[in-house]
Amino acid sequence: MKIDDKKRVLREMVLHRRFEERCYQAYIERKIGGFLHLYPGQEACCNGVMEAARPGHDYVITGYRDHVHAIKCGADPKEVMAELYGKETGSSKGRGGSMHIFDAAHHFMGGYALVGGPFPLAAGIAKAIQLKGGDEIAICFLGDAANNQGVFHETLNMAALWKLPVLFVCENNLYGIGTSIERSTAVVHQHKRVAAYNIPADECDGQDIDIVYEHARKAVDHVRAGNGPFFLELMTYRYRGHSMSDSRGYRSREEEEVWKQRDPILMLRDRLITAGAMTMADYETIEKETDAYIENEVTKFAEESPEPRVEDLEKYVLADRESQQPWLTGKAA
Amino acid sequence: MAQIMLWEAIQRAHDEEMSRDPMVICMGEDIGVAGGTYKATKGLYEKYGPLRVMDTPISEGGFTGLGIGASFLGVRPIIEIMSVNFAWLAMDQMFNSAAKIRYMSGGQLTAPCVFRSAGGAAHQLGAQHSARMEKVFMGIAGLRVVTPSNPRQAYGLLKSAIRCDDPVFINEHELMYNMKGEVPDGEYFHPLEGSDVARAGTDVTLFGYNISVHWCLKAAEILDKQYGISAEVVDLYSLSPLDRDGIRKSVSKTHRVVIAEEDEAPVGVGAEVIATINEECFFELDAAPVRVHSALVPQPYNHTLEKAAIPDHEDVVKAVLKLFGKA
Missing domain, CATH: 3.40.50.920 (Rossmann fold)
Structure with missing residues (x-):
């Protein structure tokens, strides 16, 4: 990555971190309901991979920890926050919520709440790309725990069999909700599990964005060149609990501190300062500007946006309920 | 008006729609080289090739989800579940992904896919091959459910289901594929709603x-x-x-x-x-x-x-x- 790109990405990562922390606050204030899964600690994963890919062009799909992936693809943070507030101006018009952010215009194909559910959908998106002959790829970001679902293996088999242009990114944060990977999974290193399907795989540090980027570039190039699927495992850590109701009683504060010593944002910041590309004062300005943007534009937009109308409760259930198409009316085309 | 068998009616609907629109594909177990357990996809593999007539592994949850994902980008997959009893394994994807996608994305995505499956009780197939599951499917918001009783409906409902922007589940019957009946010679769409x-x-x-x-x-x-x-x-x-x-x-x-x-x-x-x-x-x-x-x-x-x-x-x-x- 060039220095200017790194500076831009640092600013984006600060936005991603602060956005999530603001969500935390809004949840405590009961402005956001339901389940809320936050991303702090894992920012280098999404950012590193998407810097190597083409955000807004390549198709991205993920699980329920999806706000940052949507924003990275090009979704407006204002609309994402409005979605969390359940507002009509939200990215899914308030019908989806935190776990179901979508931005089809930027090829962000959504957040899904069933662990492992996006695996076959990602392969299907890749199948559509293959049929249409485009140069996009499908990128599926999921956690390590999703790999214990049956559809993980079903999907890897089909993706390899049909050489589908799909990159599986495993953000291995070591916990499936409150169960550590050692206690749930016979093979801790996930990239080893895909060898059975003849899918090339790689593993790297998921906290250092430079390392993620280098590995992701090879992975993305492999898929885009028409060589079929690739599996990239990123070793990472989520600072907060699985969701807001999780008090993290299953792991020690010492373990958390060890991971926070290698914070993805601070590592990139310090590297840029050491290289003379920015000063600490520059970084503090970024933080201040980001907080102001989140407060004065993002949160304000969500707060002031209207609720959906109750009259529209059943809107969006079926696509062509009112159409006069022959397949609904039975009259000849 | 020709008298044809119900499986022929289904095959004809596939063929007409696949020749009209390159984004119409079909997938399922044994539907290609083998021609389909009930012959409903006979000859299509030879005509349209393996990219559009996909013999899938026996992974109902996986290939159903794959078809649904493709439909988000405008592909119109006709997904055959060989026996409706196997649909239990695909229901997570049918219900959580296909049926809810339009609503939970605020209208941004739709899943214009067709699920076809042989249901009903045939002869002495026992507890795990005789399920009648229409009661389960008909209670799911965002999913259309139709079930043909004759070749005319089987042809016209499949044609309509392929064109429809919503996911449609077509519940067929194992004992009815050889039933004969009249099907219009020209193109015909049976309305998806009505009786x-x-x-x-x-x-x-x-x-x-x-x-x-x-x-x-x-x-x-x-x-x-x-x-x-x-x-x-x-x-x-x-x-x-x-x-x-x-x-x-x-x-x-x-x-x-x-x-x-x-x-x-x-x-x-x-x-x-x-x-x-x-x-x-x-x-x-x-x-x-x-x-x-x-x-x-x-x-x-x-x-x-x-x-x-x-x-x-x-x-x-x-x-x-x-x-x-x-x-």
Whole structure:
């Protein structure tokens, strides 16, 4: 990555971190309901991979920890926050919520709440790309725990069999909700599990964005060149609990501190300062500007946006309920 | 108008739609090289090739999800689940991904895919190969459910389902693929919503769908000839949404109702039809509606027990005679 790109990405990562922390606050204030899964600690994963890919062009799909992936693809943070507030101006018009952010215009194909559910959908998106002959790829970001679902293996088999242009990114944060990977999974290193399907795989540090980027570039190039699927495992850590109701009683504060010593944002910041590309004062300005943007534009937009109308409760259930198409009316085309 | 078999009608709908639109594909177990367990995709592999006629591994959850994902980008997959019993394995994707995607994305994405599956109880296939699951599918918001009773519907409903922007589940019947019937020579779309009056009558309405329409037609014949009772047979080929207008119209005409279904009570299509009658036209009834349904047992293998578990036209006749105080 060039220095200017790194500076831009640092600013984006600060936005991603602060956005999530603001969500935390809004949840405590009961402005956001339901389940809320936050991303702090894992920012280098999404950012590193998407810097190597083409955000807004390549198709991205993920699980329920999806706000940052949507924003990275090009979704407006204002609309994402409005979605969390359940507002009509939200990215899914308030019908989806935190776990179901979508931005089809930027090829962000959504957040899904069933662990492992996006695996076959990602392969299907890749199948559509293959049929249409485009140069996009499908990128599926999921956690390590999703790999214990049956559809993980079903999907890897089909993706390899049909050489589908799909990159599986495993953000291995070591916990499936409150169960550590050692206690749930016979093979801790996930990239080893895909060898059975003849899918090339790689593993790297998921906290250092430079390392993620280098590995992701090879992975993305492999898929885009028409060589079929690739599996990239990123070793990472989520600072907060699985969701807001999780008090993290299953792991020690010492373990958390060890991971926070290698914070993805601070590592990139310090590297840029050491290289003379920015000063600490520059970084503090970024933080201040980001907080102001989140407060004065993002949160304000969500707060002031209207609720959906109750009259529209059943809107969006079926696509062509009112159409006069022959397949609904039975009259000849 | 040609007389063709039901599997030929399904094959013709596939062929016409695939030749019209390169984004229409089909996928499922043994549908390509082998030509389909019930021949519904015969010859398509040779004509359209492996990219569009996909023999899938035996991974129902996986390949159903794959088809749904492709449909988000405008591909129109016809996904065959070889036996409806295997659909249990695909329901997570059908319900959580296909049926809900439009709503939870605020209208941004749709899943224009077709799920076809052979359902019903065939002969001595036992507990895990005889499920009737229409009752499960018809309760899911965002999913259309249709079930053909003849080749004309099988052809026209599949054509319509492929064109429709919503996910559609087509519940076929293992015993009906070789049934012959008239199908229009020209292109024909059967409406996805509604019901068909299969036989007009004045004294009692017999509601059926899929195979039970044939029990009803046979019963109506007997009731007319032997008992002088004029039965109307209404084919509820659309189970979701149910045709509330069609139900009301017929009940308002005959004032008596028998519902024949191959699925089990409690919690079946009949219960939903009776609830609909209560809501739409309760005061039109001259007698409490009666449902004829399968026994609530895992399907037995033994032939005699299996016959005892599933109703037929004689049970429909008996129910009507009881309704008229003649039994």
